[in-house]
Amino acid sequence: MTSFTKAEGIPLYVKIRENLREEIKLGEYKQGEKLPSEDELAIKYGVSRMTVRQGIMDLIDEGLVYRRHGVGTFVAFPHLERDHSRLTNFFESALKEGIKVSAQILTMEVIPAKQKIAAELHIEEGDSVIHIKTLRYTDDVPVTVHDAFIPHKLFASILTRDLKTLENQHLWTILESYGYRLKRAVQRLEAREAGEEIAELLNIDTNAPILYKERTAYADDGTPVEFIFCYNRGDMYSLTVTLER
Amino acid sequence: MTSFTKAEGIPLYVKIRENLREEIKLGEYKQGEKLPSEDELAIKYGVSRMTVRQGIMDLIDEGLVYRRHGVGTFVAFPHLERDHSRLTNFFESALKEGIKVSAQILTMEVIPAKQKIAAELHIEEGDSVIHIKTLRYTDDVPVTVHDAFIPHKLFASILTRDLKTLENQHLWTILESYGYRLKRAVQRLEAREAGEEIAELLNIDTNAPILYKERTAYADDGTPVEFIFCYNRGDMYSLTVTLER
DNA sequence: GAGTGGTCTAGACCACCCG
DNA sequence: GGGTGGTCTAGACCACTCG
Structure with missing residues (x-):
């Protein structure tokens, strides 16, 4: 008993x-x-x-x-880790595998939203968005370029934060500190050639394969809180996801 | 009332x-x-x-x-379609978007499982597996090469089926007709260069970017029922998935 | 028929949030 | 304090599976 x-x-x-x-x-x-x-x-x-x-x-x-x-x-038979189908961030998942990770913020600026970004964030074209461009390293090798866009109206005070602080925690942690409960993210994935700008940042060939990712993250009430473009070195980055019926 | x-x-x-x-x-x-x-x-x-x-x-x-x-x-605010994070098959999802799809089986054979495939399917190295190699078209353009492996022990009688029948329905439909309830699949995604064999089948350059996918599909009791390698034309194929917290 | 999970009731008390 | 969702009870009957 x-x-x-x-x-x-x-x-x-x-x-x-x-x-x-x-x-x-x-x-x-x-x-x-x-x-x-x-x-x-x-x-x-x-x-x-x-x-x-x-x-x-x-x-x-x-x-x-x-x-x-x-x-x-x-x-059930396997104890398959569903972690990778969950909303987990770069730091968490890489650290869990014992990989040294770091990030460098290249740009943080306020700009008017272009059409696509406005549509994804459910705001008007031209509304202010905060753009944060980041270069991410694993074991000191540059692997990923991030272009993140978040609605200025919701998160304006993020601009007052120290860049070093922002580099050392995931954006999501910060967004959640504003009271938004991140619930789901929709990702679109493609294979592409790097192109000049990305190739230079990642120190690879212009036509090297890149895992290109667009992602929109939503709070549980459906508010979009983040939209990103993400360029990952094909030979250094793989992504695991779990699909459920 | x-x-x-x-x-x-x-x-x-x-x-x-x-x-x-x-x-x-x-x-x-x-x-x-x-x-x-x-x-x-x-x-x-x-x-x-x-x-x-x-x-x-x-x-x-x-x-x-x-x-x-x-x-x-x-x-909640958006009515975001979770369809793409669900286990849906090639035919279903493409047809829903009004795209004409077809498939051509290039190879169907029984071979001994190599180490990796055996590990994924939870069988012994050298155990028989059925290998089905398929070329898939959308609107008559070849987009994807599939190498599917399924345990011979579970699905031997699939070999008695007509190739034309197999081409026109998804493997999962067939696997489910054997009483396995497909529950989840784990996918690993990478960007790669096509390489000679794939380039030729898809009629693209040898170094063109490919969205490479490995997938293991499991029944609800945890039995792995299918493992595939999948090579998708980077410029014609994108994949949308939803992550949940 | 016996054993199991699937659905459903008509309550109860608690924890949380707001004005 | 009043309204809401979160947890929990002690039953009940049904649907499914198997020997």
Whole structure:
């Protein structure tokens, strides 16, 4: 009997979810093996069945377990990291892999929005936007050129910040400090030739392949908070994403 | 009073979800506007509050509405199509955009799995895999070369099918007909130069940029069912994905 | 038929936000 | 304080799967 009681403000379904996750990780339930039924878990944890279900639902979304109606709940096979399909930033994901990363801000300016950028940010053409051009390095090799655009109206005071501070944290961290909850980003990806300007910045051939990326990031109420163009060295940069049905 | 009663086997929360979606689409609740509270909706639909919540939860996952604890539920701003972050296939998504697509199978063979493919498919090196090499066209222009590998053990009888049939439906449709529920796919993307073989098939320069993609597709129990290499013409192909937090 | 997950109820109390 | 969403209960019946 592992009876859980509400305490410390942590919801019961979270405790149950984490307890199950832990037991799976420790191999108490092996891959492909059936978990106890929802009724059994409800008794084991001393909660109602709905509460158990709420915890299990999260694990299903993660792909850690799966259900078969009328059969049971089972531990799924691979523990594939969904991290790369999540909104994670350059610093987080590179650091996790033990890569040294750094960034250098080349330009920070306020300009009137061109048509495309205005459309992406849901503002009027000519409205002020903050443009931040950044060169990013991994292990001191220049890998990526970023052109970020954020609505001046929402984030004007960002301009008062020290460039060094901006270089050392991701823009998203800063945008969130303004009370926007970043929820999703839409990325468009293409392969292109570098072209002169990018080739020079990245120190590669003019016709070298570049992974070109456009991205619009949205807060959870749907407000677009950032639009970027992003040019990544083809031979140094790859991107992993997870698609879900 | 729009009271819903259980009928036709459609769950109440699904009816409520679709009813809300429809009302939002018709503009009865406008962007940024507050929906009725959960209590009010429960009364309106003649159901319990938990049932209303279950319906709303789906709309939140879609990004159609968002919630603020202690404040209310609101209609989110853009109706951004998450389609491209979903597991959708070549035929579906291109057809939706009115593009004529076709495919030609160049090779279908059974070969022993090389190390990388075996690792991705969770089988032993040397185990049999079915290799299907396909050239895909949009509007009669060759755009993509596919090298798909699927475990022979799971799908051996696919070899008995007519090539013409295989060309005209997506592999995933076929894999699902074997009882596997495709749930997620992990893709790795790079920009590369075409190289001789691909350049010739796609009728482009040897050093033209290619959007290179590796993808592993998994059933919901975690079984890998397909691994592919994919070479896409940089100037004709772009990929849109949505990242979620 | 027995066991499982899927849906649903009619309440309850809490945490959060606002004026 | 009043309204909102967040969590939770102790049941119920249904739909599905399997032996």
